[in-house]
Amino acid sequence: MRFILGFIFLTLPLFAVGHGNVESLQGSPLACESTTPGEDVDLECIENQLKGEGLGGWVHASVDDQMVFVFTWRRPGNFFTNIQMPMFSKDPDVLKALQDLKRHDQVILKGSFFSNEAPLKHINVSDVTVVKSFQGPTDNYEYDPTVLPEILNGNKMIAKVHIVANGGRVLVVEKEDRVIPVFNDRPHLTEHLFRNDKIELNYSVRLLPLSPNHIQVNTEMSQPIRVIEAIEDGHGEPFELTGALVMFPQSPQILFNVFAIRQEDGDGIHRNFTIINFEDMKLFEDIRRRFQEVWDAEINSAEYDRNKFINRKIQVTVKGIKNVVSPQQANPQIVPSRLSDIEINLL
Numbered sequence: 001m002r003f004i005l006g007f008i009f010l011t012l013p014l015f016a017v018g019h020g021n022v023e024s025l026q027g028s029p030l031a032c033e034s035t036t037p038g039e040d041v042d043l044e045c046i047e048n049q050l051k052g053e054g055l056g057g058w059v060h061a062s063v064d065d066q067m068v069f070v071f072t073w074r075r076p077g078n079f080f081t082n083i084q085m086p087m088f089s090k091d092p093d094v095l096k097a098l099q100d101l102k103r104h105d106q107v108i109l110k111g112s113f114f115s116n117e118a119p120l121k122h123i124n125v126s127d128v129t130v131v132k133s134f135q136g137p138t139d140n141y142e143y144d145p146t147v148l149p150e151i152l153n154g155n156k157m158i159a160k161v162h163i164v165a166n167g168g169r170v171l172v173v174e175k176e177d178r179v180i181p182v183f184n185d186r187p188h189l190t191e192h193l194f195r196n197d198k199i200e201l202n203y204s205v206r207l208l209p210l211s212p213n214h215i216q217v218n219t220e221m222s223q224p225i226r227v228i229e230a231i232e233d234g235h236g237e238p239f240e241l242t243g244a245l246v247m248f249p250q251s252p253q254i255l256f257n258v259f260a261i262r263q264e265d266g267d268g269i270h271r272n273f274t275i276i277n278f279e280d281m282k283l284f285e286d287i288r289r290r291f292q293e294v295w296d297a298e299i300n301s302a303e304y305d306r307n308k309f310i311n312r313k314i315q316v317t318v319k320g321i322k323n324v325v326s327p328q329q330a331n332p333q334i335v336p337s338r339l340s341d342i343e344i345n346l347l
Contacts, residue, residue: 032075041083043121046073047113050123054108056131058252060084061179062101066148068179068212069098071109071123084163086181086212088114089125097128103307104134104251119169136249141306147176152205152213158228158267161197164190164327171217173201176268177306183216189225190217194327198229198269231271231332232324239322239334245314245344246272247295248307259291260308260331261316272308274333275318275342286339291316294344317343 032045049055060070069088075081087109089095101107110127151157162179163172168191171182183206184190193199202218202225218224246260260272275291277284294314295302301313320336336342 032073041073041075041081043083043113046083046121050109050111050113054110054127054129056106056108059101059103059105059107059134061103062098062105063143063179063212064099065143066178066212068181069101071107083121085120086122087125088122091126094125094128098125101128101130102134104136104253105130106132106134106252119166134252136251141304143177147178148213151175151178151180151215155204155218156200156202158198158200158269160269160271161193161195161199164193164195167191168193173199181212181214183214186217186219189219193225193227194231194324195329196231196271196324196332197227198231198265198267200226200228234322235324237322238319240317240319241273241334242315242317243273244310244312245291245295245316246305247291247302247309247311248272248274249309257288257292257295259288259295261318261334262310272331273318274331275316275320275336276333277335277337280337283336283339287336287342290339290342290344294346298346313347315345315347317345 032042032049046055055073057071057073060072062069067088069086070084071087072082072084087098089098089111108129108131109123109125111123111125114122114124116122157175159173159175159180161171162174163170166187168187168189169184171184171190171193173180173182182201182203202221203215204218206214206216241261241263243261243263246262248254248258248260250256258274258276260274262270262272264270275287277287295311298311298313302309302311318334318336319341320334323333323335
């Protein structure tokens with residue numbers, strides 16, 4: 001428990017918790033705080049704002065060729081209380097506006113929840129206003145054109161868990177550079193999963209909805225989901241990793257550039273291990289400064305990778321402690337204890 005609390009409080013300076021112009025359109029900061037035990041957000045309050053003055057937040061994803069549009073609401077002043085909801089619209093003008101959005105754009109939505117009985121609320125958008133367009137590199141990534149057809153023409157794949165929530169009722173998987181929502185009516189099959197677990201998934205492609213593409217767990221099989229590699233294994237133990245240097249650029253979610261190491265395997269699965277130290281902020285600053293210096297010196301070999309950059313010319317070896325404290329943790333982490341735990345080589 002002490003280590004988990006350390007993660008929550010000591011990493012708080014990483015995150016941007018102020019919300020600028022949107023805050024005035026979200027009611028009072030605690031307006032949508034749930035009073036129901038175990039629930040963080042009052043969804044009725046969220047929908048009332050959608051139907052009324054508008055709900056402020058950020059674009060989490062906008063993938064035009066998959067028609068995947070996802071919105072993030074965060075409670076003002078509290079980075080860790082948030083909810084992500086898919087967006088869609090039957091209005092062609094609004095749909096075009098959704099297609100023009102970019103990740104991290106600050107927006108105000110009007111609309112209502114769509115009654116599709118999905119475990120994750122979907123927003124039927126009637127109006128979208130861009131408050132502030134994100135100026136970072138979010139709209140020039142070219143997806144691999146072969147991955148999506150491979151998924152839609154198959155029935156089994158090795159994938160990485162992208163999201164698991166609501167006791168396993170919400171499942172999203174990631175294969176190569178594609179993120180695919182999964183229908184699952186057997187939450188006991190997935191409730192134990194962690195984000196970044198490597199799994200083998202047997203599935204069928206759902207005919208409805210046609211867009212965005214969804215797949216469904218093949219529950220006719222005795223073991224439709226098999227964990228190949230659990231990311232939680234080895235938590236709290238010594239860990240060493242060598243790989244290319246990754247940079248997550250400053251955004252509305254993080255206050256400064258954050259660096260990670262890419263782990264890749266022959267099945268097309270990659271994970272990004274964030275390099276951080278929770279208890280020694282000076283060391284963390286020294287680590288970031290060292291990585292930033294070498295990154296700036298080799299900037300010409302950096303490649304844009306969907307929501308981050310990777311520089312395969314910069315190979316890094318880090319020794320530390322592996323840290324995975326939550327099933328929803330975006331990236332696993334390596335916690336070095338000294339600067340000499342990091343070795344940088346240029347290829």
